[in-house]
Amino acid sequence: MTAPSGRWIQQWDPEDETFWNRTGQRIASRNLLFSVLSEHIGFSVWTMWSVLVLFMGPEYGLTPADKFLLTSVVTLVGAVVRVPYTFAVAVFGGRNWTIVSAALLLVPTVAAFAVMEPGTSFTTFLLVGLLAGIGGGNFASSMTNINAFFPLRKKGWALGLNAGGGxxxxxxxxxxxxxxxxxxxxxxVLLGIYIPLIVAAAVLSALYMDNLASVRNDTGAASHAARDPHTWIMSFLYIGTFGSFIGYSFAFGQVLQIQFGRTPLQAAYVTFLGPLLGSLIRPVGGWLADRYGGARITLLNFAAMGAATGVLVVASVQRSLTLFTAAFVVLFVLTGLGNGSTYKMIPGIFRAKALARGLAGEPAAAYGRRLSGAAMGLIGAVGALGGVGINLAFRQSYLSHGSGTGAFVAFLVCYALCCAVTWAVYLRRPAARPAGPPAAERERPRLDYAEV
Structure with a gap:
């Protein structure tokens, strides 16, 4: 293992326990720390419009529908840019792209600082909101990069910590x-605080992170992952978990203001709690998946999300602020648990596919790392589109019915579908065959996802 000019590590084998205990764990943990810092600020920049709209009173001339459209656009761009950000790790190196992606956060932050005042047109706010979407891309490149640093047995916790910190x-x-x-x-004032923090994240990434030569120029992995049906199945499940988390993060404060008449300050007192708990619990979701299997935890989690959403429907109809707030916070916690468990499933799925192909040891681990790292970016991009759907659903529900009840019913149906897909694809055991398979087939490992 060497780290020459530009901090490139040429040999990296985290599945080798001797290597991992001697030097690998220390290097991986250092990269994880500064990856979390950069991704954390990226998420703050991406979701800053969920906060800025609370400042935008009647003097800004925006309707509730305008604000939901604005946050939908920001979420959409954050989802789309995750695809090129995933490729960027293979093209430029994880450290190098972390520096660039952190520095790019200055663009939307400075732009928002310049236009944030009454009298600015809605079109201008939309264009500046488009720029803020690049903060959502940091997640994809960070997860792809960190996935390559850790062994399979540590991925649930490491990826959960990386994503939760972001x-x-x-x-x-x-x-x-x-x-x-x-x-x-x-x-x-808020925007001005973040400008020096962005600069600090870029500088620290340059000083303390590393590139892995093993993931460089492997852009073909993304095309292979895109052709695998499990990438799209997991994308659908991630819409249910992360799409819910980011969509509710943008919408929660607006729902409290519109449906329950909360002031910006009253809404702000509550809106941070759900995303905070959902973020802190995400590593726990990864840890539970490491221990009990990601598919099992994901199935139970979707069932619980459906139950919490049912309570939200009741609270919305009865206009009970206390019940509504409590159920929404519980739903946030469940989205965090589900985020951790679904992302743990991804490397497990591709490792299982490697074993089914007859690979073993380091070749199987390398196959799993290669495809799961690429798949994570695509899954993260599609999953974030769930946040767009949530904001558009709220917008339409308030335009049509004056409340968010219709949107919550739609979300309940989505969680039921996620439960069904998780069980059917990853937990349902194949029916026993009446006769034994041919000898060659008996020798091949059976493709079984129940433990992923």
Whole structure:
């Protein structure tokens, strides 16, 4: 293992326990730490419009439908850019792209600082919101990069920690907004705080992160992952978990204002709690998946999300603020658990496919790392589109019925479908055959996803 000019590590084998215990774990943990920092700020920049719309009172001239459309556009761009961000790790190296992607966050932050005042046109806000979407891409490149550093037995916890540390950027910027609103400050104060933090993230990434030569120029892995049906099945499941998390993060404060008449300060007191707990619990979801199997945890989690959504329907109809808030916070926690368990499933699925192909040992591990790293970016991109759907569903529900009840019913149906797909694809055992298979087939490992 060497790290020459440009901090490139030429040999990396985390499945070798001797290597891992001697040097691998220390290097992987260091890269994880600074990856979390950059991704954390990326999430804050991506979701800053969920906070900025709370500052935008009647003097801005925006309707509730305008605000939901604005947050939908931001979420959409964040989902789309995850695809090229995934490729970027293979093209430029994980460290190098982390530096670039962190520095790029200055563009939407400075732009928002410049236009955030009454009298700015809605079209201008939409265009600046488009720029903020690039913060969503940091997740895809960060997860793809960190996936390559850790052995399979540690991926659930490591990926959960990486994603959870990034996700927590959502409640952090909401807490910062709460403090600023409470102190009588404006949105430019909030944006001004983040500009030096972005610079610090880029500099620290340059000083302390590494590139892995084993993932460089392997852009073909993404095309292979895109042709695998499990990439798209997991994308659908991730719409249900992460799509819910990011969609609710953007929408929660607006729902409290529109449906329950909360002021910006009253809404801000509550909106940070759900994303905070959902972010903190994500590593636990990964840990539970490591221990009991990601598919089992994911199935139970979707069932619980459906139950929490049913309570939200009741609370929305009865206009019970206490019940609504409590159920929404529980739903946030479940999205975090599901985020951790679904992402643990991805490397397990591709490792199982490698074993079924007759691979073993390091070749099987390398196959799994290669395809799961590429699949994560695609799955993350599609999953984030769920956030777009949630904001558009709320927009239509309020335009048509004046409440969010219709949107919650649609979400309940989605979670039921996610339960069915998880069980049918990853947990349902194949029916026993009346006669034994041919000898050659008996010798081949059976493709079984129940333990992923």
């Amino acid at each position: 996700n927590i950027g959502v409640p952090v910027i909401q807490l910062a907004a709460l403090a600023i609103i409470g102190a009588g400050g404006g949105p430019r």
